[in-house]
Amino acid sequence: MDPLIFNIQKFSTHDGDGVRTTIFFKGCPLRCRWCHNPESQSYQKEMVLYRHKCTACGACVAKCPHHANALVDGELIFDRSKCVACGICVDWCATEAREIAGKEYTVKELVKEAKKDQMFYEQSGGGVTLSGGEVMAMKNMDFVEDLCRQLHREGISVFIDTSGFAPYENFERLLPYVDVFLYDIKRIDREDHLEYIGVDNTMILENLIKLSEAGAGLYIRIPVVGGINAKPQCMMKMINFLKHNHINARQINLLPYHDIGKNKYAGLDRTYDEQGAMLIPENDEMESYKAMFEQHGFHNVKIGG
Ligand code: SF4
Numbered sequence: 001m002d003p004l005i006f007n008i009q010k011f012s013t014h015d016g017d018g019v020r021t022t023i024f025f026k027g028c029p030l031r032c033r034w035c036h037n038p039e040s041q042s043y044q045k046e047m048v049l050y051r052h053k054c055t056a057c058g059a060c061v062a063k064c065p066h067h068a069n070a071l072v073d074g075e076l077i078f079d080r081s082k083c084v085a086c087g088i089c090v091d092w093c094a095t096e097a098r099e100i101a102g103k104e105y106t107v108k109e110l111v112k113e114a115k116k117d118q119m120f121y122e123q124s125g126g127g128v129t130l131s132g133g134e135v136m137a138m139k140n141m142d143f144v145e146d147l148c149r150q151l152h153r154e155g156i157s158v159f160i161d162t163s164g165f166a167p168y169e170n171f172e173r174l175l176p177y178v179d180v181f182l183y184d185i186k187r188i189d190r191e192d193h194l195e196y197i198g199v200d201n202t203m204i205l206e207n208l209i210k211l212s213e214a215g216a217g218l219y220i221r222i223p224v225v226g227g228i229n230a231k232p233q234c235m236m237k238m239i240n241f242l243k244h245n246h247i248n249a250r251q252i253n254l255l256p257y258h259d260i261g262k263n264k265y266a267g268l269d270r271t272y273d274e275q276g277a278m279l280i281p282e283n284d285e286m287e288s289y290k291a292m293f294e295q296h297g298f299h300n301v302k303i304g305g
Pocket residue numbers: 047063064065066067068069082083084085086087088089090
């Protein structure tokens with residue numbers, strides 16, 4: 001199955017150098033507690049229901065062939081287990097309370113979309129960033145390779161935003177076409193990584209070492225999340241890992257946690273931050289982590305993307 005795309009964001013300035021078009025792939029094996037794109041996690045299409053926009057008009061009740069909607073005492077009841085995300089109801093909802101996350105595109109269509117802004121890439125040193133979800137863990141990597149190859153052939157810079165959680169062969173086949181991997185490091189301790197991110201980080205750290213040895217362009221991106229990794233000892237472990245393994249990072253980006261995506265969870269009938277443990281780091285705290293990296297010999301350290 002070809003990958004699904006859940007968003008194409010134009011004029012992005014936080015996903016790598018210059019002005020970029022960011023293509024978001026749907027599907028991810030990780031479960032970061034702070035994920036601000038919960039619609040990116042499932043590999044399937046999903047209905048997103050914005051209940052605050054619903055006027056209980058009943059149009060979706062009448063049109064759904066799978067009887068996934070009902071009006072009870074003037075209130076819309078949606079049974080997600082019956083919904084096959086066919087999208088029929090979306091066209092009938094006058095208030096745009098309904099949306100399907102996930103759409104098929106061909107490689108040709110994505111390249112065509114990207115080329116519309118090629119002039120801006122050239123002026124700004126930008127290009128295309130593939131993000132997710134986890135691009136490197138798509139079931140159809142032929143699609144991803146073909147997309148990268150065609151963008152590269154068009155002279156468009158290709159960045160890939162990745163958690164690193166994928167077989168190294170997937171990275172190896174893209175190396176000729178990818179200018180920079182925006183490579184996330186979240187925790188160094190294996191047990192903590194399992195707890196907060198949902199997967200073992202052995203493969204992530206091994207892949208980073210291999211990519212560095214292969215001469216890949218690398219920007220290391222560290223989401224800084226209060227209550228999860230915003231601690232000097234966590235930062236120190238990352239610094240030690242990068243130094244000990246001679247990781248050739250062109251840039252370090254410290255990305256302060258934000259909770260902008262939390263309202264998306266309700267649209268998917270999910271709950272955000274059940275433990276209430278995640279905190280937004282203060283500016284001076286971010287500055288102190290930046291200073292730590294600089295004191296240990298990293299010169300291109302930025303707060304933000
Ligand atoms: S997407 Fe299709 S199956 Fe799901 S509620 Fe709408 S019409 Fe019913």
